[in-house]
Amino acid sequence: MNRALYIIPLALFLFFAGLAGYMLTQNKIQNVPSQMIEQPLPEFTLAPALEGMPGVSKSDFVGGKPRLLNIWASWCLPCIAEAPHLERLKEEGVEIIGVAVRDRPEAVQDFLARYGNPYTRIGSDDISSLMLEVGASGVPETYVIDAQGNIRYQHIGDVREETVDLLLEKLEEAQ
Amino acid sequence: MRGLLLAFLALIAVPLAAQDTMPPAPYAYTQLDDPALEAQAVELMETLRCLKCQSQSIHDSDAPMAGDMRHQVRTRLLAGESPEQIRSWLIQRYGDYVSYQPEVSSTTWPLFAIPLLLLLVVAAILLRRLGKRRAEDDAETGVDA
Numbered sequence: 001m002n003r004a005l006y007i008i009p010l011a012l013f014l015f016f017a018g019l020a021g022y023m024l025t026q027n028k029i030q031n032v033p034s035q036m037i038e039q040p041l042p043e044f045t046l047a048p049a050l051e052g053m054p055g056v057s058k059s060d061f062v063g064g065k066p067r068l069l070n071i072w073a074s075w076c077l078p079c080i081a082e083a084p085h086l087e088r089l090k091e092e093g094v095e096i097i098g099v100a101v102r103d104r105p106e107a108v109q110d111f112l113a114r115y116g117n118p119y120t121r122i123g124s125d126d127i128s129s130l131m132l133e134v135g136a137s138g139v140p141e142t143y144v145i146d147a148q149g150n151i152r153y154q155h156i157g158d159v160r161e162e163t164v165d166l167l168l169e170k171l172e173e174a175q
Numbered sequence: 176m177r178g179l180l181l182a183f184l185a186l187i188a189v190p191l192a193a194q195d196t197m198p199p200a201p202y203a204y205t206q207l208d209d210p211a212l213e214a215q216a217v218e219l220m221e222t223l224r225c226l227k228c229q230s231q232s233i234h235d236s237d238a239p240m241a242g243d244m245r246h247q248v249r250t251r252l253l254a255g256e257s258p259e260q261i262r263s264w265l266i267q268r269y270g271d272y273v274s275y276q277p278e279v280s281s282t283t284w285p286l287f288a289i290p291l292l293l294l295l296v297v298a299a300i301l302l303r304r305l306g307k308r309r310a311e312d313d314a315e316t317g318v319d320a
Contacts, residue, residue, distance in 0.1 A: 032226055032269055032273075102239060132268065137227065
């Protein structure tokens, strides 16, 4: 048999070793993207997260303009960082519907008093049920929902200055 | 004396456990009454990935989100869903990534096909070599022996 053929297993091994070494130097992808993009928002109903504001159900997303669904929590630090940017989106006329995850009414109240309240309604999700329904794996996450109640875009992590324009664009696209 | 007391207090200070003071979901840490159903739940939970702590199964993880996923698994089993229905409900939302059970799909089929192919190649080589040797042996000893 041709001697050169014996090189093949070694070459394969070196290729895989090199690939493994290269992948070790790459950042691990921590985000798990939702597979629910372009899918209708599943049916759900969440009780109000605090007194004086309405809770959230799927029907709140149907009709009118596209909206943002913001999944957050008062115990989540990046949520503090994104608060001013959500405020800006609100000033741009965007309706933001909030879902507070594993949170207490007093804590929600306190958070809103400190960092502002950009929401029209806030539902309380004590057992991550809505998170699991939409394919969210952490807080905060922000979804663009069109007026027919379909999920159009997912933003994982806090909304930053540069995300505001992106979200406005996606809301425009969802018209 | 006061300094000593303060130092002592600082020693026993426990960092405020404010992160997660909510009670866990009802079925996060509570087993199902029916042992057969609970066994199904455990078997399924061992093959579902915790999304917050990505190298653990939801059966192994203490993350609140893993507890919430266990709650879903147990309540859905109680409601009469099959483990595979629950798995596909999660895969529909998070993709294959959420499941540790290998699935044959458009991206994973080579993982299943290549070992079979290699075995076939090995078998072919082996047959050819053995066949050749037998033919040589036969030639040496004489076929009609």
